[in-house]
Amino acid sequence: MSWFFAALAAIGRPVTRGLGTLGRLAIFGGEALSHMLRPPFYFKEILQSLLSVGYFSLPVVGMTAIFTGGALALQIYSGGARFNAEAVVPQIVAIGMVRELGPVLVGLMIAARVTSSIAAEIATMKVTEQIDALVTLSTHPMKYLTVPRVLAGLIMVPLLVGIGDIIGILGGYVVGTKSLGFNPAAYLQNTVNFIEARDVISSLIKGAAFGFIATLLGCYHGIHTGRGAQGVGRATKSAVESAAILILAANFLLTSILFSL
Amino acid sequence: MIELKHVHKAFGSNKVLRGVNLTIESGTSMVVIGGSGTGKSICLKSILGLVSPDSGTITLDGKDVTNVRRSERDSFLARFGMLFQGGALFDSLPVWQNVAFRLLRGSLKRPKDEARTIAIEKLRRVGLKKEVADLFPAELSGGMQKRVGLARAIAAEPEIIFFDEPTTGLDPIMSGVINDLIREIVVEMGATAMTITHDMTSVRAIADNVAMLHDGVIQWTGPVAKMDESGDPYLEQFIHGSAEGPIESVR
Known part of the structure; x- marks a missing residue:
């Protein structure tokens, strides 16, 4: 029988550990949000985070969106041809980018770019005692490190998603008009007519949620890093992995909520 | 005056502090010595509240500061300055x-x-x-x-300054410079100082009083002048850096 219990324990251990982490993460997120509303506010750090999360992510987001939009147009054109529906390219590119691919791909790129750098930076600060030094200098690490970054995620990632949506549609437009023979004016007209306000709003809501997840997980794993260079490496890896998975899970959840309303 | 009474701290099954009793008079320089991993840093960090002890009390000028409330933390920490081992800049x-x-x-x-x-x-x-x-x-x-x-x-x-291994990783000349600076600054500012180190040159340069931490308790404490004739086998082994003695050389 002992092998049976050993097998159960082997399943149970990671499950309880995972649930524990999820609980700690929820508390950490709640604390971050509550600190966001209470002074002191570190405006310089907030501004820096807005720049590094938002502005400096623009090239990556633009590249991701334009190639995805272009590829999407080609796929829909050739896929649609199987049932004589080549003409739907503008509509499907628009809906695909705005409702799904825009937020998800931008979210994942932010996880790769921002989550990793936040986790590595904070973890290094932790292992070199800089976090302890902050505390002894009467500065709350949550306020000084986490709040600016998470706030930047909440504000800037929806903007990036909006920009990504537009650039993605533009990618589809370029491919559609240059190589698939669509009429430029008709392509734009179709796109604009087809997109509804709720598509855009849901896209931005997803952006805010993914921005929150990406920055929060970077901070969380950074603060809870193990020792030494190995600890920093592991913290960064866990941060990106868990941010990506949570973004995809949240995407499913938000999609099912937002479009059932 | 900083006073630690029966301070215990364990990390899992590893009991680091097992009832530390230590008094640091205001305006004096206390140096805590002991081998690596004996809990010197934990001792210091528990005074600052970076680590919360499992039991025991820590008082600062007679006031219990073991668990300082968040609202008082800023003003409490404003009284301290700390030099971290790696600088922590x-x-x-x-x-x-x-x-x-x-x-x-x-x-x-x-x-x-x-x-x-x-x-x-x-x-x-x-x-x-x-x-x-x-x-x-x-x-x-x-x-x-x-x-x-x-x-x-x-x-x-600050009124109180902590130095965590101030000379570790420095060459002997730079160590001497840092030791002299610490001594000068502490005297000049009239500050209370607590230093942790395992560098005996530092001890002689910085300390008014010395405390030796081993096995989670203070084995010996007294003025630096009496350190050499303490008769305490732990302290003697440490001062002379010999492999033979009550402290196991393989830890």
Whole structure:
């Protein structure tokens, strides 16, 4: 029988550990949000985070969106041809980018770019005692490190998603008009007519949620890093992995909520 | 006066502090010695509240500070300065902003120009030139980083200063310079100092009183002058650095 219990324990251990982490993460997120509303506010750090999360992510987001939009147009054109529906390219590119691919791909790129750098930076600060030094200098690490970054995620990632949506549609437009023979004016007209306000709003809501997840997980794993260079490496890896998975899970959840309303 | 009474702290099954009793009189310099991993840093961090002890009490001027309330934490910590082992300088900030960190935000906030002037003055105090102020920590040598850390620890003129292994990783000459600086600064400021180290040269240069931490308790404490005739086998083995004695050499 002992092998049976050993097998159960082997399943149970990671499950309880995972649930524990999820609980700690929820508390950490709640604390971050509550600190966001209470002074002191570190405006310089907030501004820096807005720049590094938002502005400096623009090239990556633009590249991701334009190639995805272009590829999407080609796929829909050739896929649609199987049932004589080549003409739907503008509509499907628009809906695909705005409702799904825009937020998800931008979210994942932010996880790769921002989550990793936040986790590595904070973890290094932790292992070199800089976090302890902050505390002894009467500065709350949550306020000084986490709040600016998470706030930047909440504000800037929806903007990036909006920009990504537009650039993605533009990618589809370029491919559609240059190589698939669509009429430029008709392509734009179709796109604009087809997109509804709720598509855009849901896209931005997803952006805010993914921005929150990406920055929060970077901070969380950074603060809870193990020792030494190995600890920093592991913290960064866990941060990106868990941010990506949570973004995809949240995407499913938000999609099912937002479009059932 | 800082007083630790029966302070215990364990990490899982590893009992680091097993009832530490230690008194540091105001205006004196206490040096805590002991081997690596004996809990010296934990002892220091529990006074600052970076680590909360499992049991026991820590008092500062008679007031229990074992678990300082969050609202009082800022003013409590404003009384302390700390030099970290690796310097723990913020590498995203230039040197002068590191030194003036406390003066640029929080309850001790000053105008930026004034904070910069104070930072440059403190840098001068630790033997660093004005030009260093605008460099970043990564551009400095280990000894210079330690000095910047020291300047940051004294920037807000704290009553109590902690030094965590101030000479570890430095060459003997730089160690001597740092030891002299610490002694001068502590005397000059009339501050209470607590240093942890395993460098016996440091001990003789910095200490008024010495305490030896081993196996989670203070094995011996007394004035530095009496250290050599203590008769305590642990302390003697440590001072002479011999492999033979009550302290196991393989840990």
